[in-house]
Amino acid sequence: MARSMCCLHKKEKAVGSCKKCGNPICQECMDEYQENEKNYCYYCHTKMVAKEIKKAEKTAKKSERLKKRLEREKELYSTSGGRFKLFFFIYPFRYYIGSLVNLVKVIGYVAGKHLLSMGCGGGMVSLIFFTLAIILLGYTPLIALIVPLVLVPFKWLFGSLRPKVRNVEIDMEIEELEGIIENDTTILQNMRDYYEYLQTVVSMPDFDLTDLTSEGGKLFENTFAQSIIQNGSQSAHEKLREGLVEIAANGEIVRKRVIKSDNIFARSTSAAQAT
Ligand SMILES: [Zn+2]
Numbered sequence: 001m002a003r004s005m006c007c008l009h010k011k012e013k014a015v016g017s018c019k020k021c022g023n024p025i026c027q028e029c030m031d032e033y034q035e036n037e038k039n040y041c042y043y044c045h046t047k048m049v050a051k052e053i054k055k056a057e058k059t060a061k062k063s064e065r066l067k068k069r070l071e072r073e074k075e076l077y078s079t080s081g082g083r084f085k086l087f088f089f090i091y092p093f094r095y096y097i098g099s100l101v102n103l104v105k106v107i108g109y110v111a112g113k114h115l116l117s118m119g120c121g122g123g124m125v126s127l128i129f130f131t132l133a134i135i136l137l138g139y140t141p142l143i144a145l146i147v148p149l150v151l152v153p154f155k156w157l158f159g160s161l162r163p164k165v166r167n168v169e170i171d172m173e174i175e176e177l178e179g180i181i182e183n184d185t186t187i188l189q190n191m192r193d194y195y196e197y198l199q200t201v202v203s204m205p206d207f208d209l210t211d212l213t214s215e216g217g218k219l220f221e222n223t224f225a226q227s228i229i230q231n232g233s234q235s236a237h238e239k240l241r242e243g244l245v246e247i248a249a250n251g252e253i254v255r256k257r258v259i260k261s262d263n264i265f266a267r268s269t270s271a272a273q274a275t
């Protein structure tokens with residue numbers, strides 16, 4: 001019966017099935033492609049790895065983009081024309097974007113409350129929330145339009161946007177980002193190498209990893225295969241998993257940095273909280 005044979009190793013008897021597609025899998029596949037105590041076949045596992053790589057690439061790109069933005073900001077800070085551009089165009093514009101995001105949150109909150117109150121039949125409650133929504137919708141953009149134009153020069157004169165303060169801050173942020181980017185690059189390489197390793201190993205059933213990883217071998221420059229040779233399969237997989245967690249954490253740091261740099265008010269409040 002064909003169904004009882006492993007979908008990858010056609011001569012091996014299946015001992016279980018893939019959680020995702022239901023394909024039969026053998027013991028070896030079960031040991032090799034298990035994730036979070038769930039069994040997957042080779043094909044679904046490889047697809048999941050490819051997906052994780054794409055996700056990690058996106059995260060890494062965000063860090064690069066933020067670094068470029070900071071470098072440009074630093075450059076603008078060095079001339080008076082650049083500072084004028086920053087203070088009267090770029091910073092206010094970023095603030096408008098930042099407050100738009102907040103506005104969407106407010107709308108979502110109000111709409112949610114409204115729906116809830118409709119369910120409860122509380123007409124008065126929904127009326128109050130709609131009134132609130134109109135007030136917020138009507139005035140927030142107006143305030144947002146004027147405030148940054150007044151506040152940015154003020155902050156430049158007395159606060160955190162003074163070139164001396166801001167330049168040090170930018171340098172620190174760039175340094176931190178460089179560390180993150182270097183880290184992400186190493187992790188991403190390891191993930192791509194794992195993908196290559198998966199495909200190579202399957203394409204040759206009688207492979208010898210020592211041969212493949214020695215000089216001239218197909219996986220000589222493959223960091224994942226080398227990691228297996230040096231520290232064993234379990235440790236290589238663990239390192240891969242740790243990398244995934246780390247790249248997600250780095251992405252979160254960068255995401256917060258972007259929000260901070262979009263909103264000059266957020267910058268001042270978080271600085272005030274830190275001191
Ligand atoms: Zn599957």
Ligand SMILES: [Zn+2]
Pocket residue numbers: 006007008009012025026027028029030
């Ligand atoms: Zn198998």
